[in-house]
Amino acid sequence: MIDADRLKKNWSLVAAHGDQVPLYFYSTLFLTHPETRDLFPMNMAAQRDKLVNALGAVVSNVDTIDAVVPTLQALGRDHRKFGALRGHYPAVGEALVATLEHFSGPHWTPAIAADWVAAYELVAATMADAADAAAHYTPPWWDAEVIGHERRDLETAVITLAPGTRLDYLPGQSVSLCTSLRPRVWRQYSPANAPRPDGTIELHVRSIDGGEVSTALVSLLRVGDTLRVGPATGSGLTLRPGSGPVALIAGGTGVAPLKALVEQLAAAPRPTSLYWGTRSPAGMYCVDQLNALAARYEWLEFVPCVDEDMWGSGVRIGSPAELAVSHGRCIGADIYLCGPFGMVESSRKILVGAGVRSEAIYFEPSGA
Ligand SMILES: Cc1cc2nc3c(=O)[nH]c(=O)nc-3n(C[C@H](O)[C@H](O)[C@H](O)COP(=O)(O)OP(=O)(O)OC[C@H]3O[C@@H](n4cnc5c(N)ncnc54)[C@H](O)[C@@H]3O)c2cc1C
Known part of the structure; x- marks a missing residue:
C-alpha cells in the first residue's frame, strides 16, 4: 500500500530546492542513459522545470490517480511525438528516484524509496500502455x-x-x-x-x-x-450541446478557436455574440474576416474592442468581458473564454461578479 501523504511531504521537501532539482534530474538522466538526450530539445532552458516538476506532482498524488488516468493516457499518447518509447520510462524513473534521494538527504528511507518506485511504475504503465494502444491506429504526428x-x-x-x-x-x-x-x-x-x-x-x-x-x-x-x-487535444472549449445563446469572449489570438466555434455553429445556429479584445486597433489582425462572418450570419453579432484607441478609430474601449456583461449578453448564455492567462482570469472574475454561474463559463488560457 503506497503512503501518498508521505510521498507528498517528501515531494514538497525536494521541490523546495527549486531549479537545482531539474538540473540534477537531467544531468543524471543524460549521464546514465545518454540515448534519452535525443528526446529533448537542443536548448534545455525552457524544458528544465517541465518534466521533473510534472512527474513529482503527479506521482506524489498517486492516491487520486483515478481522476487523472485519462490525462495520463493522453500524455502517453502525446509523448510518442518526442520519440518516447516504453523502454525509456525506466530510465526516467531511475533518474527521478536518484534525484529525490539526493535532495531528501537524511529523510530518505527504504520505505519512501519503495513508495516512489511503486507510484512511478503505476503512472509510467498507464502512459506506456496508452501509447502502445495508440500506435495501432494513429501516427505520433x-x-x-x-x-x-x-x-x-x-x-x-x-x-x-x-x-x-x-x-x-x-x-x-x-x-x-x-x-x-x-x-x-x-x-x-x-x-x-x-x-x-x-x-x-x-x-x-x-x-x-x-x-x-x-x-x-x-x-x-x-x-x-x-x-x-500532433494529435488534437483539449476539451475546455469544445461546444456544449444546447440551443440557447452563446457568448464568445476572446483576447488576442485567443479568438482563433472561437472563430472555429462560430463556423461550427453555422451548421446549427444559436444567437451568438463574439467579443474580441486587443490592446489597440492595430492588433485587430483578423477583423475583416470576423466582420465578413457577422455580415453573412444574422445570428452572429461581432463586437471588436480595445484597451486604448489613441488615434480615435472608433472601436469600443473596454475589456471584452465587461462589454459583453454591460450589453446583457452573458446571463443565461453558454460562455466560451479564450486568451492570455491574465485575461481569462480577469474575465472570469468579471463574469462571476456580474452574476454568471461559473458552470456556464468554459475556458482555456492560451498563454503563459
Ligand atoms: C491550449 C493552447 C492553445 C494555444 N493556442 C495558441 C494560438 O492559437 N496562437 C498563439 O499564438 N499561441 C497559442 N498558444 C500559445 C503557444 O502554445 C505558445 O506558448 C506561444 O506561441 C509561445 O511559445 P514560444 O515557444 O514562442 O515561447 P517560449 O519560448 O515558450 O516562451 C518565451 C517566454 O515567453 C513567455 N510566454 C509564453 N507564452 C506566452 C504568451 N502567450 N503570452 C505572454 N508570454 C508568454 C514564457 O513564459 C517565456 O518567458 C496556445 C497555448 C495553449 C496552451
Whole structure:
C-alpha cells in the first residue's frame, strides 16, 4: 500500500530546492542513459522545470490517480511525438528516484524509496500502455505543408496548413506543432476554422518576445515548408450541446478557436455574440474576416474592442468581458473564454461578479 501523504511531504521537501532539482534530474538522466538526450530539445532552458516538476506532482498524488488516468493516457499518447518509447520510462524513473534521494538527504528511507518506485511504475504503465494502444491506429504526428503564410502585422501571422493526411479535431481543440527551425520543440496552437472538406487548417500565431517557436513561425516560416502536427487535444472549449445563446469572449489570438466555434455553429445556429479584445486597433489582425462572418450570419453579432484607441478609430474601449456583461449578453448564455492567462482570469472574475454561474463559463488560457 503506497503512503501518498508521505510521498507528498517528501515531494514538497525536494521541490523546495527549486531549479537545482531539474538540473540534477537531467544531468543524471543524460549521464546514465545518454540515448534519452535525443528526446529533448537542443536548448534545455525552457524544458528544465517541465518534466521533473510534472512527474513529482503527479506521482506524489498517486492516491487520486483515478481522476487523472485519462490525462495520463493522453500524455502517453502525446509523448510518442518526442520519440518516447516504453523502454525509456525506466530510465526516467531511475533518474527521478536518484534525484529525490539526493535532495531528501537524511529523510530518505527504504520505505519512501519503495513508495516512489511503486507510484512511478503505476503512472509510467498507464502512459506506456496508452501509447502502445495508440500506435495501432494513429501516427505520433502528421506532416503538413505550409500553403499560406500571411503576416497580418508585426507580431501576427495567419498560417494555412495542408496536412498530408486528414487531421481529426473538434473546433475549440488545439494541436501541437513542431518546426524543423526549432527541432524537437513542440507548442500548442488552436485551429481557427472548423474542419473543412479539403482538410486545410488555419492558425493564428502571435510572436512572443524571446519566444522560441512563435518567433520562428511568424518570422522565418515560408510557404512550402513542412510542419509536424500532433494529435488534437483539449476539451475546455469544445461546444456544449444546447440551443440557447452563446457568448464568445476572446483576447488576442485567443479568438482563433472561437472563430472555429462560430463556423461550427453555422451548421446549427444559436444567437451568438463574439467579443474580441486587443490592446489597440492595430492588433485587430483578423477583423475583416470576423466582420465578413457577422455580415453573412444574422445570428452572429461581432463586437471588436480595445484597451486604448489613441488615434480615435472608433472601436469600443473596454475589456471584452465587461462589454459583453454591460450589453446583457452573458446571463443565461453558454460562455466560451479564450486568451492570455491574465485575461481569462480577469474575465472570469468579471463574469462571476456580474452574476454568471461559473458552470456556464468554459475556458482555456492560451498563454503563459
Ligand atoms: C491550449 C493552447 C492553445 C494555444 N493556442 C495558441 C494560438 O492559437 N496562437 C498563439 O499564438 N499561441 C497559442 N498558444 C500559445 C503557444 O502554445 C505558445 O506558448 C506561444 O506561441 C509561445 O511559445 P514560444 O515557444 O514562442 O515561447 P517560449 O519560448 O515558450 O516562451 C518565451 C517566454 O515567453 C513567455 N510566454 C509564453 N507564452 C506566452 C504568451 N502567450 N503570452 C505572454 N508570454 C508568454 C514564457 O513564459 C517565456 O518567458 C496556445 C497555448 C495553449 C496552451
